Amino acid sequence: MPAVCSSQVLNIGRPLMPQEIRLVEITVVPDGRGLPSGSGQVSAGAAVYDKSCLSCHGGQGTGKPQDQLLEGVGSLASGKLIKAAVSYWPAVAMLFVYTRRPMPIISPQSMTNDEVYAVTAHILSIEGVVPTDQHSMQNLSHASKCRTGTAL
Numbered sequence: 001m002p003a004v005c006s007s008q009v010l011n012i013g014r015p016l017m018p019q020e021i022r023l024v025e026i027t028v029v030p031d032g033r034g035l036p037s038g039s040g041q042v043s044a045g046a047a048v049y050d051k052s053c054l055s056c057h058g059g060q061g062t063g064k065p066q067d068q069l070l071e072g073v074g075s076l077a078s079g080k081l082i083k084a085a086v087s088y089w090p091a092v093a094m095l096f097v098y099t100r101r102p103m104p105i106i107s108p109q110s111m112t113n114d115e116v117y118a119v120t121a122h123i124l125s126i127e128g129v130v131p132t133d134q135h136s137m138q139n140l141s142h143a144s145k146c147r148t149g150t151a152l
Contacts, residue, residue, distance in 0.1 A: 023109055024101060030091035038113030042130060045122025048115045052104040060126055061085070066105075073127050086127045096120050 028034040040048075053061075053069075061069030061084075072087025081087060089095040100116045102108050111119070124130040 026097070026100075028093050028097045030093055032091075032093040035093055035096065036113045038117050040114050040116070040118025040121050042118070042121045042125040044114075045118035045120070045125075048111065048119040049122050052107075052111060052115070053119065056105060061123060069123055070126055073129070084127075085123050086129055092120065092124065095123070 026034060026036060049061075056066040057069050058064045063069070067083065069085040072082045072084030075082040075084070075087045085095055089098060096116055099120055100109070100111070100113070104110065121130050
């Protein structure tokens, strides 16, 4: 039986090109080391959200038909965790990485780094984690600190 299984070839797909691998091959740690270059503003993120996220996550991240992105602030400390962007991801850098790789669901990895930074800032601004319109991911280290421990 093993000889039969090992001789079968699916003949689907193709080997990835080096430039395709580079698009997804990033290693980012929670403190932000490894993040790609780029930046994004909250106002630009609102436009990206409307174009790439709204159809799944609803207006202002309220959810439907997919998961809500909001109302997670304070839920970790309350004992009733709400799986939302600011409560589920342990650091802002991880929210960036999650958004960059599989989103938007209908066209993964179609957003530029600047668009992902912008939409990340926009999502955090809706929850009040990012208060102004002048943030790049490098300037969001304070947001990561606000999101750890009981601050959530």
